[in-house]
Amino acid sequence: MSCTPPQYRFCPCCGGVLSSRLRGDRERLVCSNCRRVLYVNPAVGVAVVVRRGDQILWGRRGRGPYPGAWCLPCGYVEWREDLRAAAVREFREETGLLVEVGEVLAVHSNFHDPERLTVGVWFAGRVVGGILQAGDDLAEVRFYPLDAPPAPLAFPTDALVLAELKQGKARLIPELPDL
Ligand SMILES: [Zn+2]
Structure with a gap:
């Protein structure tokens, strides 16, 4: 229902x-x-984009909505939680990597799920530690070239952000360091 x-x-x-x-x-x-x-308002979601050369990190969803589809690692901001702290927490839970969040790459309203309207904020992430390993809602994490993303994507706005990254915004994301 x-x-x-x-x-x-x-x-x-x-x-x-x-x-x-x-x-x-x-x-x-x-x-x-x-x-x-x-008052009825959208929830806030946060995503972090990490780059290695011309590739960015995607996650394949395991449990939860859209299983098997790919997304930029993301999650919800909790009540009383700072937006950027939520981005760091979600990224660590889903990828094993510790990031510092930098530039806001994009902000979009999400209407694809009429039962769960959200506003998404996509941050550039600089990796400062951790070991890449899928966790929480993700079953797999993997780098894909900007021009050859995985399929299918779970969220239409991730596709929009990908297009924006290809148009030049990817240079705002720091290069992945050797850990
Ligand atoms: Zn009342």
Whole structure:
């Protein structure tokens, strides 16, 4: 059964029934009991791009949504967690590599999953330690040339970011050092 935030029925604070009311020019969910407005917003995702020559690091998804498809290593920002700290944490969990996050390479809204709308931020990563090994949601991690990415890709916005990297943004990513 689909249950996206706009379909929520009860107030998370007091359990009162939510109803849709016009507030300004938008329909909002308002609690009939405590009168709170339940704002519905996208979650924030972070991805890190690491480069080795003309190749970048991709991950093949194991468990979770889109198994078998490839993505740039990524994850969600937790509540009260700093955006860049989340990028470092997710990249370490999924690839075994410790990175410093640098330039923002891209920011896009993701609409491919109507049940989980997100805003994604793609950072350039400089590897400072660790050993490359797939972990967490990823079953495999591997470098592929910018011109010959793996297939299929899980997320349309990764394809968009790849196109932006090929147009020259890849030079913003530091070269992978010898570890
Ligand atoms: Zn309430």
